[in-house]
Amino acid sequence: MTDTETFRQEARSWLEENCPPSQRTPREGETPPAWGTPEFTAEARQWHERCADKGWTCPTWPKEYGGGGLSNQEDRILRQEVGRIGSMIPGGSFGTHMLGPVLLEYANEDQKRRFLPDIVHGRTIWAQGYSEPGAGSDLASLQTRAERKGDEYVINGSKIWTTGANNADWMFCLVRTDPDAPKHEGISFILFDLKSPGVTISPIELISGASEFCQVFFEDVRARADNLVGEKNRGWDIAKRLLQHERSMISGMGVGGGAARSGGAKKRVAKQHRGLADMAVAYVDVEDGRIVDDALRDAITQNEMDTICLTLTMKRAGEEAKAARGPGHTASMFKWYATELNKRRQEILVSALGTQALGWEGDAFAPHELQQTRSWLRSKGNSIEGGTSEVQMNVIAKRVLGLPD
Secondary structure (H helix, E strand, C coil): CCHHHHHHHHHHHHHHHHCCHHHCCCCCCCCCCCCCCHHHHHHHHHHHHHHHHHCCCCCCCCHHHCCCCCCHHHHHHHHHHHHHCCCCCCCCCHHHHHHHHHHHHHCCHHHHHHHHHHHHHCCCCEEEECCECCECCCHHHCCCEEEEECCEEEEEEEECCCCCHHHCCEEEEEEECCCCCCCCCCEEEEEEECCCCCEEEEEECCCCCCCCEEEEEEEEEEEEHHHEECCCCEHHHHHHHHHHHHHHHHHHHHCCHHHHHHHHHHHHHHCCCCCCCCCCCCCCCCCCCCCCCHHHHHHHHHHHHHHHHHHHHHHHHHHHHHHCCCCCCHHHHHHHHHHHHHHHHHHHHHHHHHHHHCCCCCCCCCHHHHHHHHHHHHHHHHHCCCCCHHHHHHHHHHHHCCCCC
């Protein structure tokens, strides 16, 4: 038996023994706890802790920082085996997908040992301090200042569209440390505790009714000087690298667990509704499984085909990225396509549910129908967050296709 075969058998045995029933596709005869119940939540926490203890929330990170120390090939096998039981590797967050990879690349040894293990175990929730009211697509125009005073930096300014800041513990933040330098220079990358005096967090209500985005204000906020990552005034290099990781993460909405769950939802609603010119409700013929409405059937099929194509292309690019030690400019291509794909998916779901997808509140709508309304509205922001679609197309034109300015 080869080393990879041995690893596969060991991983399979460990997963079978340690993955709780509610965190995998139920086996015949199993009735796992319903989603959102205390039992489900407890098993989800247990699953995360078990994977974190093994380093498998961040499988390829070095063991000395809490990771699994797996090779790229072992990581592929692990993900195949996790998928085989219908589960997911827990712990996906800004820390694991965005900050952690750039710390591995740019941070010093002390910073890696202080911050990475807590990311692996989910002990620290991170928020991203990038966009500002006057620096969105033109991020390098940011004006939040950090002035060195002794062993600390004093930070003043504000950030906006800060996802999850109201629930976060720490922030990784772009700050201007040399106001006289050209705008792409004089920027630094620093980490600090959001519970520090001088931090004010104000949630922003979205069209979907949610408040996951915030504006964060800094008034004489003090951060340890040794929390500055990389070289002072060279933070733009780190910023660009982290954006590549962010765009790769966002691309996952087109092919990851959320997409899979939405795919299942499309099939469920398709069996109950047709795309309703007269807003009537009909059921799919159980004998042949065909969706009654031709247009809806075609839209669902096309969306699933596009998802498969994106999945395979991202997989190929992912292998190339590992060989190149990180994502490249193709991350912009995937971010653009995946967000458009997700928006189309939400439109299909709304079409399938008809008027039942257009409710905001009230007993006339089931909870999943109300949630679908909000998911559809929320998806409109996909082509803005993580860099607008227009910014992505500029990157694709210049860096992927090599077109002239």
